[in-house]
Amino acid sequence: MKRDFLTLSDLSSDEHLLLFRRAHELKANRRQRTLEGRSLLLLFEKASTRTRISFEASIGQLGGHAITLPMQESQIARGETLEDTARVASRYVDAIMFRTHGDERLKAFAAAATVPVINGLSDGGHPVQVLADLFTVEEKLGEVAGKTIVFVGDCGSNMARSFCEAAPIFGFSLRLAAPEGYRPPAAELRGARVTANPAEAMQGADVVVTDVWTSMGQEAETKARLQALSAYTVDEAMVAKARPQAIVLHCLPAHRGEEISAGVIDGPHSAVFEEAENRLHVQKALLEHLILRR
């Protein structure tokens, strides 16, 4: 039976720990060709820099190769069904990463595919990014369990929603600092504490996370979002309220002066570029896990 990675809950806590252990090994020794001759399809309905480059590099460094297909260049753009595309692609490649708008599209595609499907970002979550984020926390601060992570800004975003899902799996405390209307559905909170006061949320924080205020597909709301979230910029004064050794994460791309100040993203608390690099190592471990069923 194939395994998909559509949400963080698709792997157990033990599997996540094994994945991190393997990602540390792969980071220490980048020349391991465990996926020689394997192929990975990268299917994009939205723009990407990191996801495209890091997945292409991941499979390439492991000895396999990537086929990148922007949706508008495929027959899907001319009406071929997702399901037929998934069935056909499964006969060519060993795994598929899909970046799409709707979670229903992701699920329908995965149900029709006969090889593992990885969520490369959907409206409901960005699980490969949050894996890289938590791997970065472990690398910088030690065990993730017991840490206090604060997500500031647009907490209705796919990133915040994946952090909510991750908290009980990895055993960290999650606080969300966001105004009304920019929070996850209550059913997805899974114990996360919500406040409109970022200064209060920051007390004792080990990790501060933020993301863009206007995600892909929300461009028409940009003005309203800038206004609603203007008190939630992660700046030097806000980070000073966290623990002295706290790290700051942002999945990128960033808008300096909006959700994060230049002084923070380019400053001593920032682990943003290690976080971006760690997409590579964690995804290599994930591809091995799904394709070789390690």
Ligand code: CP
């Ligand atoms: N963080 C992230 O997924 O980046 P891209 O949108 O550039 O892939």
